Amino acid sequence: MIEKTFDVEEVLELLEQKKFNELKKYLERINGADFPSIFEAVKDEDMIVIFRLLNKEEAAEIFAELDSDMQERLINSFTDKELKYVIDNLFMDDTVDMIEEMPSNVVKRILKNVSEQDRKVINEILNYPDDSAGSIMTTEFVDLKENMTVDDAFKKIKKIGLKKETVYNCFVLDVNRKLLGVLDLKDLLVAERDEKITDLMDENVVTVTTLDDKEDVANTLAKYDYVALPVVDKENRLVGIVTVDDAIDVMQDEVSEDFEIMAAITPNEDGYYKTSVLQHAKNRIVWLLFLMVSSIVTGAVITHYETAFAALPILVSFIPMIMGTGGNCGSQSSTLVIRGLAVDEIKPKDFFKVWWKEIRVALIVGVIMAVVNCLRIVIQYKDLQLGIVVGLTLIIAIALAKSIGCLLPLVCKKLKLDPAIMAAPLISTLLDTCSCLIFFNVAVIIMGL
Amino acid sequence: MIEKTFDVEEVLELLEQKKFNELKKYLERINGADFPSIFEAVKDEDMIVIFRLLNKEEAAEIFAELDSDMQERLINSFTDKELKYVIDNLFMDDTVDMIEEMPSNVVKRILKNVSEQDRKVINEILNYPDDSAGSIMTTEFVDLKENMTVDDAFKKIKKIGLKKETVYNCFVLDVNRKLLGVLDLKDLLVAERDEKITDLMDENVVTVTTLDDKEDVANTLAKYDYVALPVVDKENRLVGIVTVDDAIDVMQDEVSEDFEIMAAITPNEDGYYKTSVLQHAKNRIVWLLFLMVSSIVTGAVITHYETAFAALPILVSFIPMIMGTGGNCGSQSSTLVIRGLAVDEIKPKDFFKVWWKEIRVALIVGVIMAVVNCLRIVIQYKDLQLGIVVGLTLIIAIALAKSIGCLLPLVCKKLKLDPAIMAAPLISTLLDTCSCLIFFNVAVIIMGL
Numbered sequence: 001m002i003e004k005t006f007d008v009e010e011v012l013e014l015l016e017q018k019k020f021n022e023l024k025k026y027l028e029r030i031n032g033a034d035f036p037s038i039f040e041a042v043k044d045e046d047m048i049v050i051f052r053l054l055n056k057e058e059a060a061e062i063f064a065e066l067d068s069d070m071q072e073r074l075i076n077s078f079t080d081k082e083l084k085y086v087i088d089n090l091f092m093d094d095t096v097d098m099i100e101e102m103p104s105n106v107v108k109r110i111l112k113n114v115s116e117q118d119r120k121v122i123n124e125i126l127n128y129p130d131d132s133a134g135s136i137m138t139t140e141f142v143d144l145k146e147n148m149t150v151d152d153a154f155k156k157i158k159k160i161g162l163k164k165e166t167v168y169n170c171f172v173l174d175v176n177r178k179l180l181g182v183l184d185l186k187d188l189l190v191a192e193r194d195e196k197i198t199d200l201m202d203e204n205v206v207t208v209t210t211l212d213d214k215e216d217v218a219n220t221l222a223k224y225d226y227v228a229l230p231v232v233d234k235e236n237r238l239v240g241i242v243t244v245d246d247a248i249d250v251m252q253d254e255v256s257e258d259f260e261i262m263a264a265i266t267p268n269e270d271g272y273y274k275t276s277v278l279q280h281a282k283n284r285i286v287w288l289l290f291l292m293v294s295s296i297v298t299g300a301v302i303t304h305y306e307t308a309f310a311a312l313p314i315l316v317s318f319i320p321m322i323m324g325t326g327g328n329c330g331s332q333s334s335t336l337v338i339r340g341l342a343v344d345e346i347k348p349k350d351f352f353k354v355w356w357k358e359i360r361v362a363l364i365v366g367v368i369m370a371v372v373n374c375l376r377i378v379i380q381y382k383d384l385q386l387g388i389v390v391g392l393t394l395i396i397a398i399a400l401a402k403s404i405g406c407l408l409p410l411v412c413k414k415l416k417l418d419p420a421i422m423a424a425p426l427i428s429t430l431l432d433t434c435s436c437l438i439f440f441n442v443a444v445i446i447m448g449l
Numbered sequence: 450m451i452e453k454t455f456d457v458e459e460v461l462e463l464l465e466q467k468k469f470n471e472l473k474k475y476l477e478r479i480n481g482a483d484f485p486s487i488f489e490a491v492k493d494e495d496m497i498v499i500f501r502l503l504n505k506e507e508a509a510e511i512f513a514e515l516d517s518d519m520q521e522r523l524i525n526s527f528t529d530k531e532l533k534y535v536i537d538n539l540f541m542d543d544t545v546d547m548i549e550e551m552p553s554n555v556v557k558r559i560l561k562n563v564s565e566q567d568r569k570v571i572n573e574i575l576n577y578p579d580d581s582a583g584s585i586m587t588t589e590f591v592d593l594k595e596n597m598t599v600d601d602a603f604k605k606i607k608k609i610g611l612k613k614e615t616v617y618n619c620f621v622l623d624v625n626r627k628l629l630g631v632l633d634l635k636d637l638l639v640a641e642r643d644e645k646i647t648d649l650m651d652e653n654v655v656t657v658t659t660l661d662d663k664e665d666v667a668n669t670l671a672k673y674d675y676v677a678l679p680v681v682d683k684e685n686r687l688v689g690i691v692t693v694d695d696a697i698d699v700m701q702d703e704v705s706e707d708f709e710i711m712a713a714i715t716p717n718e719d720g721y722y723k724t725s726v727l728q729h730a731k732n733r734i735v736w737l738l739f740l741m742v743s744s745i746v747t748g749a750v751i752t753h754y755e756t757a758f759a760a761l762p763i764l765v766s767f768i769p770m771i772m773g774t775g776g777n778c779g780s781q782s783s784t785l786v787i788r789g790l791a792v793d794e795i796k797p798k799d800f801f802k803v804w805w806k807e808i809r810v811a812l813i814v815g816v817i818m819a820v821v822n823c824l825r826i827v828i829q830y831k832d833l834q835l836g837i838v839v840g841l842t843l844i845i846a847i848a849l850a851k852s853i854g855c856l857l858p859l860v861c862k863k864l865k866l867d868p869a870i871m872a873a874p875l876i877s878t879l880l881d882t883c884s885c886l887i888f889f890n891v892a893v894i895i896m897g898l
Contacts, residue, residue, distance in 0.1 A: 263784030281813035295773040299766035317748035335712035364730035
């Protein structure tokens with residue numbers, strides 16, 4: 001079991017009994033990341049009580065962990081002095097994250113309480129596109145000058161270190177703030193005090209630019225096992241860093257977004273509970289209506305072959321199985337390709353390579369499905385011709401399903417659309433029409449209906 | 450664009466022209482994480498040439514980044530001395546990862562070349578279950594004694610630091626190796642040299658045990674923004690740490706696994722290309738056959754109502770739309786719940802809370818879908834009764850779909866099954882039967898067929 005370091009009940013009890021000294025001591029033992037669940041459990045007026053009991057040094061950190069609702073409620077209880085203290089001690093990227101979620105009156109109050117210079121930086125970050133590296137970077141990092149020694153570096157880290165989100169990677173800049181190299185704190189530690197940092201630094205730095213897609217940034221950081229990835233502007237000047245914890249958040253958000261898109265839901269940044277019933281309905285109805293239109297086409301195809309199933313009503317009972325198998329085969333292929341693209345294993349240009357793999361898989365799967373179904377039909381209905389019709393339909397439909405399933409996400413990627421839209425719902429609705437067409441055509445040709 | 454620090458063509462050219470000195474210099478400028486793509490591009494016999502040109506210090510690190518195929522090919526070209534050197538310089542968890550993938554003759558050769566003590570540790574880690582914290586932890590970390598000062602700590606880090614996978618977090622142990630607290634390197638840096646580390650350390654350590662599920666471990670690390678999470682045994686003795694880079698790998702693997710399960714594919718650890726066509730077919734056919742059986746049931750339901758659609762053939766054309774909508778609504782709900790469970794927003798006990806949200810969403814979505822379809826049918830077929838049948842079916846089917854869709858993943862979680870199996874393919878196949886039953890029953894009752 002993962003160890004719990006606190007008990008919410010205990011906090012509530014101490015609050016109720018107004019044993020604030022004991023509560024203060026109890027709170028000190030709680031990990032910052034656990035405070036959201038405590039604030040969630042207490043009443044609004046108790047939030048500020050708890051907050052005022054916190055160690056000043058930790059208060060800002062804990063504040064940053066809260067979700068925007070709780071932050072807003074706390075800010076409304078803050079004095080201006082408290083607000084200024086918290087914001088001064090927040091990392092710049094956390095301040096910006098917070099501002100993005102606040103109503104305008106709160107934003108005004110926050111901006112009133114920051115320095116001129118901070119206000120400039122905040123406005124700059126707010127202007128980066130939502131999905132860019134610039135929007136998730138922090139502008140606080142350890143920058144070292146190229147003529148420094150290890151000793152100078154330590155002095156600088158000591159001076160500015162604690163305010164920085166990460167000091168594990170230090171960045172060596174030239175006079176124009178262009179990035180020359182990166183220094184791991186580990187390497188600094190084992191070096192002699194008078195060594196030049198330019199002799200120690202690693203010049204093979206992988207950088208991203210402010211406008212790079214934040215998903216690519218997170219993947220790059222993961223690939224190179226960085227704790228912090230430098231972000232440069234167009235002139236290769238260092239403007240910020242993306243730290244591993246923010247990269248993990250991006251990864252988790254992107255996966256949630258992919259899950260939603262793949263289930264025909266308009267993606268939504270808020271969590272499940274925080275999204276209102278009406279918003280949930282809105283996020284889902286658009287795709288449902290769109291897919292409905294597509295399945296009406298399938299209905300029309302079926303109507304078109306009314307004479308066929310009027311002559312042989314048993315045909316209708318195979319529609320769910322044939323449509324289902326086609327859809328499932330297609331979404332198997334599309335999901336593998338979507339994931340392959342996301343983790344950078346499959347490239348958009350791999351068109352033929354992927355198709356060649358899928359078509360062989362389709363053949364094996366198709367023949368097995370065909371044989372199993374043909375046997376069942378012969379045994380159950382004693383009708384070999386019907387067995388052949390269903391079997392042949394499955395082979396053709398599966399080959400088509402796997403081809404379309406693997407190609408459409410690649411086409412999407414080429415067109416700079418999100419390949420995830422080509423997952424189960426859309427693919428299987430498209431394939432429903434195809435499978436029905438194949439089925440009735442095969443039936444008409446072989447059985448002469 | 451993300452900056453590239455090398456060009457494979459350049460490497461191939463230098464290899465061909467046998468300009469090894471130039472190549473050596475060129476290789477020095479390449480980031481370790483980029484070597485897999487270089488090794489992929491060169492011929493087998495050139496791999497060892499490149500490897501021998503690498504800096505000795507970097508060679509082991511680069512070796513660890515290669516996939517197991519390449520590692521095996523390299524080991525086969527290694528002298529015993531080279532093999533020993535590489536293994537001595539690998540982190541223990543990388544060595545174990547490698548051994549797990551090697552054929553037995555290579556494993557024997559590796560174990561012959563490690564020390565008695567390392568052999569013991571390797572065997573211990575190999576014995577942890579595949580999905581446990583123990584299997585992904587590294588046994589190399591900075592352990593400090595409780596009576597040390599900051600100065601002692603630095604000396605110890607300097608002595609053992611470079612061999613350790615991470616020195617950013619140091620762990621303070623008592624004489625029984627029980628974990629007392631964690632020290633951030635940053636805090637050590639800004640402290641006075643003669644301070645006691647027990648005064649500086651953070652005692653609120655979140656730990657995991659060797660047998661905890663590795664997915665929970667990765668989520669815990671992400672939640673607390675740790676760079677390394679301590680792993681303790683049953684007696685709370687520190688036995689290893691899980692570092693953030695390994696946690697990210699676990700997260701990515703788990704997401705890939707979820708994607709596969711959610712697309713009705715038996716999950717597979719190898720990548721898309723590395724999996725053979727036959728294995729791909731095997732991974733997919735099992736679920737396809739299972740889902741086929743389920744859709745045959747739907748077919749039987751349809752056959753049962755043969756008289757209904759014989760009397761009114763147009764009914765058949767609504768089957769794709771009604772089945773499709775039911776399936777899509779169900780998978781929307783199940784996907785949101787699966788993801789909510791994965792990111793720990795939704796708890797298995799939230800049964801009623803989730804259902805209450807979903808049933809309200811279902812009502813809104815259902816009424817809209819019903820009205821749109823009813824209108825279309827009245828306009829197209831001038832048949833209000835048919836419009837009411839389809840509309841009513843949609844409202845009931847959507848309510849049922851969203852209820853089943855949100856409840857089944859929660860039930861799975863309670864039963865300790867993977868909730869991801871309750872995604873689109875299974876849910877929508879189950880709901881196909883339900884939707885058809887609802888449709889024909891409503892039709893029979895209202896139209897008296």
